[in-house]
Amino acid sequence: MALSIRGYAAQSATTPLAPHQFERRDPRADDVVIDILYCGVCHSDIHQARNEWGGSLYPMVPGHEIIGRVASVGAQVDRFKPGDLVGVGCMVDSCQHCAACTQGLEQYCKEMPTFTYNSTDRRDGLMTYGGYSERIVVNDKFVLRVPDGVDPKSAAPLLCAGITTWSPLRHWKVGKGHKVAVVGLGGLGHMGLKFAKALGADVTLFTRSPGKEGEARRLGADHVVLSTDPDQMAAVAGHFDFILDTVPHQHDLNPYLATLKLDGVHVLVGLVEPVNPPVHSGGLIFGRRSLAGSLIGGIAETQEMLDFCAKHGIGADVEMIGIQDINEAYGRMLNSDVRYRFVIDIASLKTAA
Amino acid sequence: MALSIRGYAAQSATTPLAPHQFERRDPRADDVVIDILYCGVCHSDIHQARNEWGGSLYPMVPGHEIIGRVASVGAQVDRFKPGDLVGVGCMVDSCQHCAACTQGLEQYCKEMPTFTYNSTDRRDGLMTYGGYSERIVVNDKFVLRVPDGVDPKSAAPLLCAGITTWSPLRHWKVGKGHKVAVVGLGGLGHMGLKFAKALGADVTLFTRSPGKEGEARRLGADHVVLSTDPDQMAAVAGHFDFILDTVPHQHDLNPYLATLKLDGVHVLVGLVEPVNPPVHSGGLIFGRRSLAGSLIGGIAETQEMLDFCAKHGIGADVEMIGIQDINEAYGRMLNSDVRYRFVIDIASLKTAA
Numbered sequence: 001m002a003l004s005i006r007g008y009a010a011q012s013a014t015t016p017l018a019p020h021q022f023e024r025r026d027p028r029a030d031d032v033v034i035d036i037l038y039c040g041v042c043h044s045d046i047h048q049a050r051n052e053w054g055g056s057l058y059p060m061v062p063g064h065e066i067i068g069r070v071a072s073v074g075a076q077v078d079r080f081k082p083g084d085l086v087g088v089g090c091m092v093d094s095c096q097h098c099a100a101c102t103q104g105l106e107q108y109c110k111e112m113p114t115f116t117y118n119s120t121d122r123r124d125g126l127m128t129y130g131g132y133s134e135r136i137v138v139n140d141k142f143v144l145r146v147p148d149g150v151d152p153k154s155a156a157p158l159l160c161a162g163i164t165t166w167s168p169l170r171h172w173k174v175g176k177g178h179k180v181a182v183v184g185l186g187g188l189g190h191m192g193l194k195f196a197k198a199l200g201a202d203v204t205l206f207t208r209s210p211g212k213e214g215e216a217r218r219l220g221a222d223h224v225v226l227s228t229d230p231d232q233m234a235a236v237a238g239h240f241d242f243i244l245d246t247v248p249h250q251h252d253l254n255p256y257l258a259t260l261k262l263d264g265v266h267v268l269v270g271l272v273e274p275v276n277p278p279v280h281s282g283g284l285i286f287g288r289r290s291l292a293g294s295l296i297g298g299i300a301e302t303q304e305m306l307d308f309c310a311k312h313g314i315g316a317d318v319e320m321i322g323i324q325d326i327n328e329a330y331g332r333m334l335n336s337d338v339r340y341r342f343v344i345d346i347a348s349l350k351t352a353a
Numbered sequence: 354m355a356l357s358i359r360g361y362a363a364q365s366a367t368t369p370l371a372p373h374q375f376e377r378r379d380p381r382a383d384d385v386v387i388d389i390l391y392c393g394v395c396h397s398d399i400h401q402a403r404n405e406w407g408g409s410l411y412p413m414v415p416g417h418e419i420i421g422r423v424a425s426v427g428a429q430v431d432r433f434k435p436g437d438l439v440g441v442g443c444m445v446d447s448c449q450h451c452a453a454c455t456q457g458l459e460q461y462c463k464e465m466p467t468f469t470y471n472s473t474d475r476r477d478g479l480m481t482y483g484g485y486s487e488r489i490v491v492n493d494k495f496v497l498r499v500p501d502g503v504d505p506k507s508a509a510p511l512l513c514a515g516i517t518t519w520s521p522l523r524h525w526k527v528g529k530g531h532k533v534a535v536v537g538l539g540g541l542g543h544m545g546l547k548f549a550k551a552l553g554a555d556v557t558l559f560t561r562s563p564g565k566e567g568e569a570r571r572l573g574a575d576h577v578v579l580s581t582d583p584d585q586m587a588a589v590a591g592h593f594d595f596i597l598d599t600v601p602h603q604h605d606l607n608p609y610l611a612t613l614k615l616d617g618v619h620v621l622v623g624l625v626e627p628v629n630p631p632v633h634s635g636g637l638i639f640g641r642r643s644l645a646g647s648l649i650g651g652i653a654e655t656q657e658m659l660d661f662c663a664k665h666g667i668g669a670d671v672e673m674i675g676i677q678d679i680n681e682a683y684g685r686m687l688n689s690d691v692r693y694r695f696v697i698d699i700a701s702l703k704t705a706a
Contacts, residue, residue, distance in 0.1 A: 261452075275633050279629070280628050281629065284621060291645070
């Protein structure tokens with residue numbers, strides 16, 4: 001018996017999101033059926049709804065920052081029971097046997113992970129639909145436990161914005177004694193500040209906008225550097241061990257690379273499609289610096305992050321919206337007018353659809 | 354009493370190199386005076402003699418791949434004695450107290466190392482002059498011991514081409530079980546093949562020129578990939594742990610980055626000044642790949658490399674020239690017409706100057 005589900009979908013690259021009814025597969029033995037409570041709104045939802053990366057599949061129900069309660073579980077599922085508070089991030093399946101998957105790095109699955117929406121299920125060939133909806137059916141290996149002490153609304157953005165910043169900080173072993181800079185103060189950047197601070201680093205925010213000092217400090221920054229001011233940039237030349245670059249649009253990396261110390265690493269997490277201006281070889285060679293990229297994070301490290309958040313009282317700063325506000329929210333996100341992540345209260349579907 | 358020394362110098366950016374007589378400082382208590390036997394000819398000699406990087410100081414006596422015998426030592430020097438076979442590379446001094454120097458990474462000295470030529474001595478303010486000459490006076494900490502079993506002619510290029518490829522291979526812990534690619538088959542590239550093979554890696558040469566298969570295999574390559582052939586490039590997508598890029602001119606890095614596996618690293622060692630075409634962020638993010646740079650190597654790791662070469666019977670493939678052939682040699686190097694490094698027999702100065 002297929003499940004009938006209400007949600008919001010884009011019907012094409014140029015139409016606003018609107019109410020949409022769709023069917024989901026009968027739960028398999030290893031599936032978890034989740035009643036969605038909250039869904040964060042990610043910049044990549046806009047890119048994909050509007051086909052800005054190409055290859056979008058319609059109708060598209062976006063949303064990959066999902067918090068909900070388990071409604072039912074398949075016969076083989078023993079990790080979850082009805083009523084459990086759980087999360088689903090950017091992936092709902094992967095090959096589970098390649099070198100990346102067996103290391104717990106499903107996001108780098110050699111056969112590509114099955115993404116939560118705008119993807120094709122690798123078992124039944126059906127399209128996947130995301131969290132702008134009342135329910136989702138997910139393989140239990142891709143379901144996260146939301147620990148006690150985490151606010152479920154603030155937890156939603158952890159499933160993408162959170163893990164995307166957590167994973168590189170952990171992979172490059174950022175901690176006490178490190179000088180870390182975060183570039184950009186949006187959904188990802190504000191999580192980067194919180195995590196870097198909680199991990200024990202000395203934290204700097206690079207920003208192009210004056211007046212963010214108070215906010216930055218509240219979120220965990222020890223210092224703020226205005227990247228448009230050559231004197232402030234010169235003062236931090238050769239200073240940082242690690243730069244977490246969350247900027248989602250084209251930007252010149254060379255001034256930031258110059259602020260890395262010996263063996264420093266500049267990691268891109270905020271942009272996938274744009275091509276930045278050329279990097280000067282000398283900026284890498286003098287100082288043995290690295291420019292790297294990092295994509296979301298694996299399932300095991302996502303659970304690690306959620307447990308860390310529970311222990312340290314960390315969540316995203318969110319602005320709650322009803323699902324009927326989603327198109328307006330997209331407009332505001334494109335103007336950077338959100339502190340720092342919109343989260344849809346899925347209860348609003350009852351009145352909206 | 355200043356030492357009077359014969360050599361070859363550029364008198365300006367546009368004049369050919371010609372005989373030159375200059376004076377060197379009286380040896381200090383921690384100096385070693387070296388009678389030069391051989392000096393390798395590095396691509397950077399041309400760049401600096403012709404002021405292609407800017408800031409060249411004239412008259413300039415190039416040469417930083419120096420092999421010679423100790424003529425005399427200062428009162429405080431106990432590591433060397435007259436007659437010892439020794440080497441001098443790209444540096445003759447550094448601050449010796451910054452974080453880089455105290456790690457044995459003098460090439461990244463925060464106050465900049467004193468380079469062997471085209472530099473200003475940090476103690477007496479005099480210009481430094483390099484190995485295209487019969488003698489050099491060097492602080493003993495920057496003198497390398499050439500172990501028994503190393504051919505002195507083949508050892509000269511180890512002091513720059515050798516250490517520039519050795520240092521990143523060691524820093525990124527290349528060894529057994531790794532798939533390594535070397536880009537470019539010149540002075541650096543041919544050393545990269547030899548070292549990567551001797552360290553136990555499975556070694557591939559990327560080349561734009563067909564017909565190098567035999568040479569590449571003789572030097573240590575297990576495989577050769579023609580980088581201009583899209584099919585050959587596609588066949589090695591996601592294949593390599595490490596790419597050692599020795600190409601000294603502008604080139605598109607994106608096709609090479611696509612051949613790295615998860616966590617793979619592409620290291621630039623061959624070029625300092627050129628700016629390559631933009632790197633696609635996605636090529637770094639999907640696969641958590643890194644683009645890095647590496648500059649020559651420290652003194653301790655240069656000694657380690659020389660000892661490794663003695664143990665494994667490794668030296669550069671060299672073509673010996675007289676110093677009077679240097680301008681012609683520069684022309685041939687610019688046409689990639691050398692297998693694989695010119696080395697000046699400094700005995701030729703007796704007849705040339």
